[in-house]
Amino acid sequence: MSKSINIVESTVVPINIENIDTDQIIPARFLKATSRDGFGKNLFRDWRFENDDENNPKKDFVLNNPTFKGKVLVAAKNFGCGSSREHAAWAIKDYGFDVVVSSFFADIFKNNALNNFLLPVTVSEDFLQQIFDAVQKDADTEIEVNLENQYIRIVSTGAQESFDINSYKKTCLLNGYDDIDYLLSMKGEIEAFETKKN
Amino acid sequence: MAKTLFDKIWEKHVVKNIEGGPSVFYIDTHFIHEVTSPQAFKGLEKRGLQVFRPKQVVATADHNVPTLNQHLPIKEELSRLQVQTLQDNCKKFGIELYGLGHPYQGIVHVIGPELGITQPGMTIVCGDSHTSTHGAFGTIAFGIGTSEVEMVLATQCLMQSKPKLMRINVDGELNKGVVSKDIILYIISKISASGATGYAVEYAGSAIRNLSMEARMTICNMSIEMGARCGMIAPDQTTFDYIKGREFAPKGDAWDNAVAEWQTLYSDADAKFDVELNIKAEDIEPMITYGTNPGMGIGVTGHIPALTEIDEKEKVSYQKSLNYMGLEPGADIKGRKVDYVFIGSCTNSRIEDLRMVASFVKGKKKADDVEVWVVPGSKQVEKQAIEEGINKIFEEAGFILRQPGCSACLGMNEDKIPAGKYCISTSNRNFEGRQGPNARTFLASPLTAAVAAVTGKVGDVREFI
């Protein structure tokens, strides 16, 4: 897993569907693994294959359309709702995405993505539509995502929007730090807190 | 300054606030299960760490266990390995495990409350989104991902940003045949599957106060289905009566002290919420979902929205959803054929749910072309159902009472609904493929599910009682 993230410039894979839940991203029957690896091949499994058959891809699903590729996944609002399974973030990352763009993310998914150096970028409904339109017109449309300066840009049109991220998380992502590293450095304070609390 | 229930618990658990970022947030109780924990333990080992507070972690096997013949080794190899891995990890790290065969085994959100582990004022997490269930006791309880499971195992803390606060007041008398599942399905249908994202939700009002603890759990359970970080209800005498005498409840003086402290856990009269919603209990009908997210719910006598009632931008997703369900826009839902009935899951598998179904089906038979699975939430629920003779009623009706687990709620074990079939389910998610590839789910209350079991159709329970 690549740690740290800053500038991503790439073509995009658009899925203009709302409320994409984590059961679609990675169905429950693939959660039996005890490691974090290899979930990418089952990403959107039931949207990708007819009758669970890898030799029978569904032609109208975007991941099966060679016209669309890239490191940026773009989806309609309320992406990642439902189950807390981090496997969803692992699958998206493992498939090769570094950024997910939507107008709205479910809470737990967002945390899971950030913990895996997969950057969730929340844009306005209007900007999201501009991306879908641009990609529909030209599948080679590139998107630039700049974490340091907190903006996302459609390269061909120059349309740009800034996005929010809290400064702590931003530092973690830019430098490849985990929350757990930080929490471990807090052990003394946590113990002191416990003593006081009890 | 006036404080909300959430504020009171939150403030007691902040170890440190970070400038421009989240807080270091202390977790009292951490539940784990076989599916979302193995990678967390692996992470710990890779870093050479121990579990920081093993006594504050409780484990069970639920998601991936069979619900028939639990005394036999698990047939499916990967499932067996996952359950075995949990056992090994618990042993190695000194964590109490209520695994298969243990009298306390069951769905994680059923056993925590039933054992008295869940207590007011606590912070509780689990690698499962329905951890919000525990909020019914006046706790801050929420689901986390596996990286966060690892953090809590390692430090008993998480990095958390304080959510915004919403209060939903449900006042008045419920109509006959309307139960707590209908209340929450109604709320979600009003505010949508993302309507509470970023919020902690407190449920209040006379209709909520009048509910039993188990009914309150059903409501808090589904908070996540509208995107809420957590759901909660202020503890009261109903809460204390439920907890008293349970296995891990405080005893003697400790009990009195605990109750005195719990009685301070409520939102002050003039506490401010970012959003407040008011709902009239009288407006709620028995509810059912017709689509592929829990926000797509209607009263059983209602119709599936016509395309003209749908926002232009949402039409593609809407049509996709109805295609999946094999339903027509504008059609009635009542009278639709049902193939399977699933009564179970952490939403509705407690003893009161089973009693509710039993009292409806007593002396009746299931419809010939329907298969009915009843899956108790825990070993204790199963035991009690047998003691009360509920299993006999089910047997006579032609239902199968299975053994505890998540079962067809997520179809991870062999309990899957076949492709294209319709299942009326008391669980919490109607997502595409949730109950099995191409399975079609109608979410409803145990009563509405019971009606379908005996008639083979979606029906209105009010016509039967």
Ligand code: SF4
């Ligand atoms: S019963 Fe369903 S929702 Fe509840 S914990 Fe199990 S899988 Fe999750």
